[in-house]
Amino acid sequence: MDDTIQAVLDHYHARIAQEQAQRAAHPTGPASASPTATTTLTAPDRDERLLAVGPETGRLINIIARAFDKPNILEIGTSYGYSGIWLAHAARESGGRLTTLELQDYKAAYAREQSEKAGLADYVDFQVGDALALIDALPHGIDFVLLDLWKDLYTPCLDAFYPKLNPGAIIVADNINRPGGPGIEAYLKALRTKKGISSLLLPVGTGIEVSRYDP
């Protein structure tokens, strides 16, 4: 990473550390509602927080996405843009492009600002709206997916992007080891019904399910 990108990542890392400290200090309070359950946080709480994948997962998705040649990278759940910096860098290095989807316009706007600061905005298509509709409208195949929105949407999103996966595509789904509703269980079950998917859980960050598609 060059210094410009590292400075932007460091800015996020400071905020991630701050959120972790708040949660440690107030483990039962609403402002520190457990990251173990993004589906149970109230909307204002969860929408103020980065809910970022963290540096280990960030580095791993960067390494995987960078291994493709001119990939179409899809991020489902931009939030404030942390994971997007890792993926935009991968897009730049591999001659590819990142499409990132977010429901909240103010989060997408912040993410865009940070990508501009990092010098990576030219490699990113920020789309605001409901992920399912935006996935349906994607005009191209997909080589790499980061699936990182509310857990009850993991399976509907899988159903939506699965027909668009290119041979050899990789899916990384975040927060697999965090409790908080039946969404993850349903997703892992749904993966097993999809033809051509091989998959394993890696103990990176909060647990990531890494899946490959071979038709």
Ligand SMILES: C[S@@+](CC[C@H](N)C(=O)[O-])C[C@H]1O[C@@H](n2cnc3c(N)ncnc32)[C@H](O)[C@@H]1O
């Ligand atoms: C866990 S955060 C993403 C974190 C981000 N990937 C990172 O590591 O920096 C999940 C995001 O998904 C967004 N989201 C939730 N439902 C959505 C939907 N139906 N369509 C698009 N985005 C959605 C939320 O607003 C939230 O910002």
